[in-house]
Amino acid sequence: MNQQMLSLANFTEDNLRAILQALPALIWLKDADGVYLVCNERFEQFFGALEKDIIGHTDYDFVSKEMADSFRANDLLAMQKGGLNINEEWISFAHDGHRELVETSKTPLHNSDGKLIGILGISHDITKRKQLEKYEKFRSSTLELLAKNIPLPSVLEAIVRGVEQLHTDIMCSILLLDKEGKHLVDGVAPSLPSFYNQAINGVAIGVGVGSCGTAAFLGQRVVVDDIASHPYWAPYAELAAQAGLGSCWSQPILSSELQILGSFAIYHRKKNALADLDVYIIEQSAQLASIAIERKRIELKMQHMAFHDALTGLPNRSLLDDRLEQTKAACRRHHCFAAVLFIDLDNFKPLNDEHGHNAGDLLLQEVAQRISLCVREVDTVARFGGDEFVVIFSELETEQTQAEQLACNIAEKIRASLSMPYQIDIPNAHKQTSVQHHCTASIGVVLLRHLHNNDIDIVKLADQAMYQAKAKGRDTICFLDSNP
Template sequence: MQSLAGHTEWLRLVVDQVSDYLFIKDRDCRFVFANRSVAEDLGIKNAVDLLGRSDADIHSPQLARKYEADEREVMRSGEPKIDFEEFIIRPDGTRKWVSSSKFPLRGENGVVYGIFGISRDITARKRTELLMTGQARILEMIATGRPLPEVLEALLCMIEEQLDGVLGSILLLDESGKRLLHGAAPSLPKAYCDHIHGVEIGQAVGSCGTAAFTGQPVIVDDIMTNPLWAPYTALAEPFGLTSCWSTPIISHDKKVLGTFAMYRQGGPIADVAESKLIADTVRLAAIAIERTRAEERIRFLAENDTLTGLPNRRELEHQLEQLLVDAEKNKTGVAVVFCDIDRFKSVNDSFGHAIGDLVLQIVSERIREVLPDDHILIRFGGDEFVLVISGGLAEKTNLQELLGRVRAAVAAPMHLAGQTFRITCSMGTSVYPEDGATAEVLLQHADTAMYQSKKSGRDTFQFYDRMMSEGSLMDLTLLEDMRVGLESNQFFLEYQPQFDLQSGQLIGLEALARWNHPKKGRVPPSRFIPLAEESGLIGALGDWVLEEACRQVQRWNEKGYDPILMAVNVSQRQFSDVNLVKKVKETLQVHGVKPSAFEFEITESLLAESPQMAVAKLSELRAMGMKLAIDDFGTGYSSLSALRSFPLTRLKIDRTFIENAASDPGSQGIVRSIILLGRELGLNVIAEGVETNAQKEFLLRSGCVCGQGYLFGAPMGADEIVKLLARSPPAQLRGIAS
């Protein structure tokens, strides 16, 4: 060391051993001193070569301006800037995060003539922080329903920030399970992504096609020589892609959803791969994809029939109204055809519901084959289909020819369950504008004509005639009878019990309106409820149901029975009443019933009509302590992000999804998705229409703990409920219905 005394060399030897950056700059922000660490990270062989150079000579203009602004502020203020985070971009494009401190250098006269800086590498810590922040942001995007491409792109950007030099890609397996489709690839050339979009998976289809086919990760360090890439080297070479690591994205039920891939342009891929980071990325991608597909499935169920895949009744009204607007503008015709399968009940009774479902699927396919693609076919419900025909085909001569072909196609022999039989259909048609100007009127008149076909012997079709509507006089008579019946106590309530599937304890009741007509006897709800809805009498009927339910709860309370949850259906007209909350509050107070003993069941379509009004009204009811349930979930408006804003407490899975849930994998997946979505919304879930032990066991395995249906009990009178209460006191709900 003595030989170095008196020279600056000893200082250079010392500071070059320090891994931190040490540097001095003059008042023009030019280097006058830097240690080896600074030079090496800037790609400069000798630190002496830095002297006299500014950041503008080394870095991008944006970075150089930031460094210079910080340093000039330190020199101007004379105050140091300590422990702040910044980064540099190395010549190879990688980013290095540092914690920097910069101090003013003063002469003996106090004048600042430069700065002294020291920076410590914090890249590992910073990447961990960025990873945690990024993962939290991805989960938030998934939870708030951001579009899948947006979520996947954010996920890949996060990974590319963690792994230097990596270009990320996510491909999605299509519905057929045979082809990979572009999902996201923010840094890969668009032309390359376009080329691989739609590639068919297989044993030797690059990294991704092979990984999707085998369900195993595939690492290729040299694309140009690896046999898996032999057919695709010409595709990768123009873009400089030299290596690829692809990992299959697997669903919770072990199915391949797609692939997550990392590419490099130059050099192998294995040295940058981190197994935990890859596993976390693949898991987040799987969550995002499954969540999106579950929502898409629920949305599909809201707009389509699960059995035939055809649009459903809700979608019909929307499409038909738009067609009528276009027809009015273009002065063209629109025909609405109701098609009902003849004696379909006998098919179910003779062969069972499974064969009945096959018949419906075959009929829908046969009609679809006859009907041109630019016309509409809808399953209206049960064994009814609706055809909407526009343009030249809606003219009477063409329409007769088309309906004749539909009739013949439906009537062709069917070979099912070892049997050969024929199915026929009855059709009724109304035409815009002669038979009606609105969707509602046209549907009503087509339905009327279809029933005339039934009366005429079936296996035919009828055009609407206004004389057919004389039967509507019967509806007017029945409507007047309803008004009298509400005033003279002809209506009464029955109650269908709801049970904890595991313990078998009674947890609630659903109040159902019944009518005992003095001359006609018991009128089925399917007859009087639609009439009440069409006429507006449903509001008065709903008010009576709430009043009577309160009276019954009060009677049970007086007899010493524990409080039990009473579910009451709320119609759209009732819900639209501006005085609804006031009426409910007054009714409960009059009978001394606690709001927590009642649950209002509201349909999804009702919430969709006016979401803002619905949120306000439901919030008032919830603030009172009432419980709020979505009825027939999956058949209406099923946007998860919209439902999140409603203060609901329970979700009821529609019976149509439970019917085949014990045996049909498709139905099982739908029910599980609904239960999962219900949980994510923080709602308790109850299944309607539980009729078999197999359905009950499936629901329990799927996490649904509540059910109602004929397995537990049909709707029954108050006296029979008393026997149930005496035998099985209601459960203390423990969150089941709260």
């Protein structure tokens, strides 16, 4: 015990002062009347004065009356409680003007007789911690949006606006990479001027294409503190000046497989350097955008798989039924005719038997492409099953004769296309086998009238017409009236 007391006694006032100055917190000591007795260097920076000029003065000599009143009220509260008092407050540092949110702890001090002699204050900077807490709350609320059926542009805008609300002096943007991976499109930047967004929409990525174009091309963060002087912005300096932009930091948005999806950018009105907290915000925001983009793309893919044939990519029977109902409604609305074709390949099984299902699959894919090239954009081509396909001719003519003629012309175009030879390259483990195959089609056609029999199974009738075409020798077209 005596040895411990001796060691403590060896700590001189200079030793204790050195420890006090080394601490990153603001530390000070006042007497019961609020007069300063001691403070450290960090506190000197807050008041913008040296310790020798602070000692013997009160808060009212250095800060506004409103702030000094607040400081004094918290001092009195701690002294009245007789114990620790903690509060949060924003303070501005006189030496450089920056602001910090601090957590201030004030503890009353007593002498050996228990008499109150002053108050010890310690303030810790919690700005970063509070901002991170706010960001995590914002991040959680954004992730909740993804669980709802909200369009991707709306989710991305929520991300942009959310980050901007956390930092009122910034403007954010999200740009997506197009399907070819060459241009930035579909920008979400509600706080940037419309003329600026329009000017950069569709810009080709590459080194020297601003911050975003460069980041998307290189796949790494690009920080431009001063747009006016940076070579990456030389082609866009005038545009940026017109928009009032001083700096731009851009983070590439990467998928879970590290493919570039787009860019997330933070703009400032004036020159601005990247700080540690900014790195966290821009990285996490880009990651949040990535989650939103990938999730929505997966949803679209799942929806597509639910209504499209996996082999050919054509609508399946579920989507065919929906398109048929839409066609019926259009017929009633526009008083026009429509038609349904049922197509069955005539010489498909021998190819499967001789060369396997891979060859058959390749043929079906080619058939799907040939049919699709023969029809109009308003028409629907669906795979019904196996080697059977159904085509809906939507919104034909209002006169029956003309509608039949148009349906016959398109059906003949399909028949002729499907009868052309097929060159099928079948991959295998050792080498590719090339097979030439001849395959025709039997086609049944039924005209759908706009005033009668809307509840009739039109596909079944077209199937019956197809069997009539088979009976007539195949590679032919047979018409069947839906209202005999």
